[in-house]
Amino acid sequence: MMSATNKVSKNSSSTTASLTTVSPRLAKNVQRHFKERVIEFILMLAALSAVFTTFAIVAILLYESLGFFKTVSIVEFFTSKEWTPLFEDAHYGIMPLVAGTLTTSAVALAVAIPVGTIAAIYLSEFASHRAREIVKPILELLVGVPTIVFGYFALLFVTPILQKIYPELPGFNMLSAGIVMGIMIIPYIASIAEDAMRAVPMSMREGSYAMGATRFQTAIRVVTPAAVSGIVAAYILGISRAVGETMVVAVAAGQQPTFTFDPTEGAATITAYIVQVAMGDLPHASIGYQSIFAAGLVLFAMTLCFNILGHIVRKKYREQY
Amino acid sequence: MNSNIQKNKASVIENLDAVRAMIKRHKRNDILFATIGLIAIMFGLLALLTLFVDLVMDGYPRFNIQFFSDFPSRRAGSAGLLSAWVGSLLVMLVTFLTAVPIGVAAGLYLEEYAPKNWFSDLIEINVSNLAGVPSIIYGLLALGLFVYGLNLGQSILTAGLTLGLLILPIVIVSTREAIRAIPIAIREAAYAVGATKWQVVKDHIVKYSQGGILTGVIIGMSRALGETAPIITIGALTFIAFLPPSPITTEVPFINFEWLSSSFTVLPIQMFNWLSRPDHAFHINAAATGAIIIVVTLLMNGTAIWLRYKIRKNIKW
Incomplete structure (x- = not known):
């Protein structure tokens, strides 16, 4: 009985102590928690590379095609039956x-x-x-x-x-x-x-x-x-x-x-x-x-x-x- | 009355004959289709065998040491593969260093960390979509982004990064499959003794899935070795009669990175170059190169398949 109450009081005293000075174990926990978050973030970035690749593909294709369609009309692109972009007499039908x-x-x-x-x-x-x-x-x-x-x-x-x-x-x-x-x-x-x-x-x-x-x-x-x-x-x-x-x-x-x-x-x-x-x-x-x-x-x-x-x-x- | 029974008997016998004939017919159909099916499969397999035998027979005069130690040349007989296989090796090194860390990390995130919401769905859709994008589109991406956007030029680095992106979905998918096979009990046991998530992932998930990941990496690397279209699209030169600067030097710090920005050629490009010449003498070189590429890729894929088979057999959770 006596020892049990003793233990409780000891515990409560250590809790109050940790409020002022963080125990080394608890400090390590905070550190661990931070490390975990950083790792998760890095892994997420890696997973996002797939999204990035898709967007990069679409962006590059659209960007360069936009330059192309400034000189070539879309109607010609889809209706002309000749494709000679590198010739003197250039036709751009896909x-x-x-x-x-x-x-x-x-x-x-x-x-x-x-x-x-x-x-x-x-x-x-x-x-x-x-x-x-x-x-x-x-x-x-x-x-x-x-x-x-x-x-x-x-x-x-x-x-x-x-x-x-x-x-x-x-x-x-x-x-x-x-x-x-x-x-x-x-x-x-x-x-x-x-x-x-x-x-x-x-x-x-x-x-x-x-x-x-x-x-x-x-x-x-x-x-x-x-x-x-x-x-x-x-x-x-x-x-x-x-x-x-x-x-x-x-x-x-x-x-x-x-x-x-x-x-x-x-x-x-x-x-x-x-x-x-x-x-x-x-x-x-x-x-x-x-x-x-x-x-x-x-x-x-x-x-x-x-x-x-x-x-x-x-x-x-x-x-x- | 009696005649009726007789009649019935006759019709039953007639029927029986009809049924027997039908069964016979259907059995014949079975055998017929089994034969056709066997031929269909043999057609596929024999086509590859024919292809391989044809390459070896056409290319056999070139199977000697000089072929591996000579630079490409204007004369077919003295042209060799030295710059091509060195280039392939260096490009694959860059590809490996890009695709494996990113691919494994992405697989780990998707299986162990990602919450099931629109965000992980978005990533998943992108991965499966990327696996179906034609390789030449990756070449266009690299041409716009790496060659001109980031000014990396037509270098080993550009080619390695391009192929790295190309095989990324393969590495991600195989990593995920390997992780998915690990029972939840393994994770629970680790958590129960106080491990953090990263400790579980690093010490248990990666350890148990490394065989499966390796399988995917080998298959991805063999794909990268044989890819031609994206490398042509970035505008890689086809006539390279020099080697990139050596990655290892005799002076401190013993490693240099000049080779990354060097121009290069790889085995399939060299083969394409020889193949597109009208002179038949060069076609022999192309055949020999093709045979070498096939042997190396088949060996790599074979290793991967054997590895997967072994893993499946050995692991009993």
């Missing part, structure tokens, strides 16, 4: 570049969507666990192959083969660039689509098998419809990659901005034009210099739309089950 971009992307998707989808269905529904464990990492490896190497493949391997089939095919053409781009995107589409199919609950497959359906019927009529938004998201992200792809088209599709949707011709894409101009030595703030930012802005807007669309579609399927 449409030939957009046409080139869309044509190569369309060829790429015509290759990548069927093969990628079938590969995804096979991997998810038909392949054995072991086969999947082997193929999946290889697909991931394939995604990592640098695109310049695919450019070599398009120019010096695929084009000569295609020329044996169509002798009149020019050395630079959108067909071979598109096909190789498609091969490049297959693992990307297959991987995302397969993830979507794996996310379909097993009970749905079991229900289907219980009704006597075969694997093929289950895959096509049950799993694929259930995963359709994820598969579509894979396509959209594939389109976005094809549109933004640079080195394959810069090497193999040609550098001439031509308004055509014929894949057997050569034509420059938006990305190929940017590379072509950047390789030359253009003076800073000239119209040619500004034109690559205007082209870049169009490209950025296109890929941004596809990316947002892809994420919206993908989010939808995630919430379904």
Whole structure:
């Protein structure tokens, strides 16, 4: 009893003492608290770098494009079918570049969507666990192959083969660039689509098998419809990659901005034009210099739309089950 | 009566045959699709194999020591990769030093510190958006911001920073995934013995997630090694027949930073340069360079995937 009251009084006396002089432990706590806040602030700055990068991209593209649109009317930019900013007789119509971009992307998707989808269905529904464990990492490896190497493949391997089939095919053409781009995107589409199919609950497959359906019927009529938004998201992200792809088209599709949707011709894409101009030595703030930012802005807007669309579609399927 | 039963029996047998035929057909469809699927996968895998074999066969005359120790030259036969691989190494060093600290710090903040509100949503949306921005757009950003805005010129520093920004989303996302796998009990145990938040993060979260972070860093660095478009866009020269000043000197303080502002070339740029020449002799050099790039990136990615597999297998919380 006595010792307990003693302790209480001792405690209260030490509290009053600490009001005047901070105990070393408490002081350390304040110090610790301050250090914690500083660290949190530094980490936050690092996280903000992502926001900063996005804003910097938009700001730079808009700023330089604004300079461009001071000399070029927006109407001409979107309607003229000639793109010759570096010529004496300059025309500034982005449409030939957009046409080139869309044509190569369309060829790429015509290759990548069927093969990628079938590969995804096979991997998810038909392949054995072991086969999947082997193929999946290889697909991931394939995604990592640098695109310049695919450019070599398009120019010096695929084009000569295609020329044996169509002798009149020019050395630079959108067909071979598109096909190789498609091969490049297959693992990307297959991987995302397969993830979507794996996310379909097993009970749905079991229900289907219980009704006597075969694997093929289950895959096509049950799993694929259930995963359709994820598969579509894979396509959209594939389109976005094809549109933004640079080195394959810069090497193999040609550098001439031509308004055509014929894949057997050569034509420059938006990305190929940017590379072509950047390789030359253009003076800073000239119209040619500004034109690559205007082209870049169009490209950025296109890929941004596809990316947002892809994420919206993908989010939808995630919430379904 | 009797004839009716007979009739029924006949129709059942007929039906049975129809059902059997249907099952047979469906089984055939199954096998057919399995074959098509296998071909589809093989198509993808064989394409890469063909690509690699083609590069090695085209480039094999150039696989010798001189190819690595010679500068680029006007004569294809005596042109080498010395300035390119040294440049790649130095650019990757800058990229590593920018992307890893910022990316890991950002991942830590988003997972451990950020309150769930509009602010963290904003950062998250930006990170996932940046992952989908074409690499050439980063080149335009660097051209406007680093080359002319900050006057860094077409230097190793500019290229390293550009690629650093490019792989930042990869590092952030892999850091977050690695952190998310750590059970809450680890944090609670540390808090229970009086650790501050930073002590928990530094001594436990970072320690347990470093394998996963390393995976992301390796994948990011291999991407940076192969990226061509952003470096071309900043206007990097393609004919470099000299080495940047050495980072390590014999005099005090033994380190100099002149190399950061030096002009440079990297492996994929050198390959692009050789590839865009009409002379076929240079294409051989391009093929050899391509084979080297593929081997290095595949080795890096392979290490990362193997590492991830190992981590998944070994850690049982």
